[in-house]
Amino acid sequence: MSWGFRAAGRTAAWAALTTACILLVACAAVPGRQAATVTPAAGETRDRITASDEPESSKRSRVRLELASAYFGRGQLTTALDEVKLALAADPTNVAALNLRGLIYGSLGDHQLAEESFRRALQIDARDADSMQNFGWYLCQRKRFDEADTMFRQALAVPNYRDAPRTLLTQGICQARAGQLTQAEGTLTRSYELDPGNPSIAVNLTEVLYRRGEYERARFHIRRVNSNPDIVNAQTLWLAARIENRLGNRQGVQDFGTQLRNRFPQSPEAGAFARGQFDE
Numbered sequence: 001m002s003w004g005f006r007a008a009g010r011t012a013a014w015a016a017l018t019t020a021c022i023l024l025v026a027c028a029a030v031p032g033r034q035a036a037t038v039t040p041a042a043g044e045t046r047d048r049i050t051a052s053d054e055p056e057s058s059k060r061s062r063v064r065l066e067l068a069s070a071y072f073g074r075g076q077l078t079t080a081l082d083e084v085k086l087a088l089a090a091d092p093t094n095v096a097a098l099n100l101r102g103l104i105y106g107s108l109g110d111h112q113l114a115e116e117s118f119r120r121a122l123q124i125d126a127r128d129a130d131s132m133q134n135f136g137w138y139l140c141q142r143k144r145f146d147e148a149d150t151m152f153r154q155a156l157a158v159p160n161y162r163d164a165p166r167t168l169l170t171q172g173i174c175q176a177r178a179g180q181l182t183q184a185e186g187t188l189t190r191s192y193e194l195d196p197g198n199p200s201i202a203v204n205l206t207e208v209l210y211r212r213g214e215y216e217r218a219r220f221h222i223r224r225v226n227s228n229p230d231i232v233n234a235q236t237l238w239l240a241a242r243i244e245n246r247l248g249n250r251q252g253v254q255d256f257g258t259q260l261r262n263r264f265p266q267s268p269e270a271g272a273f274a275r276g277q278f279d280e
Helices: 009-014 019-027 056-073 077-090 095-108 111-124 129-141 145-157 164-177 181-194 199-211 215-226 234-246 250-263 268-275
Strands: none
Touching: 056 077, 056 095, 077 095, 095 111, 095 129, 111 129, 129 145, 129 164, 145 164, 164 181, 164 199, 181 199, 199 215, 199 234, 215 234, 234 250, 234 268, 250 268
């Protein structure tokens, strides 16, 4: 199973959640665990926590997990899994390692072990929002949309949760995959309001608006994305061309098509443009 989104015509919907963003969604729980708390004796002042307070087993687990995350990011799944196993051998309670193990097994198509990994993480820490986020994403990939939505809602309900824009983005994508475009628009709008500078949110919101026939609003958001040369890609240009096509702006269509041909001539989007496959 691929954890990325494919871009081509109508199925380009979630392509703008790029590989880098997928890894953000998938691996946000990966950073090492906090050092153990040192409890002072009666009458003593609590000491400042430093790296030396981290148990050796936790330190070994953290280092292995960092390696596993790097391999996972490069698509080296088997090597990543080996490192995760070593991380869990050093510290079986490492929730972040269990999360990553679930994502790796999901990518490898071993769904029983993937689900067991996420459920074990939540057994260890029932209020870990990253586990809920990652399990929800996995369930979405399995088209278990109602269960996924429940996980996202639980993550968002965790007090002081700091990654609400990320979870709302993933929830909105999942709702759109389930064909719940009205709900997806509302969810992605909330995500956008919390993090208006995030291009992945803007593009996915644009795609939902496009699918709902809200072409002027879609144009507004994709223009903001394409105005930044550092984040323009074949997918964003193709989406803009499709919007202009719907609005009957032939010159705009040609302008974006020219950019596609010149900048990304080998891309599937450039090929779709050349074939006039705007609605496929």
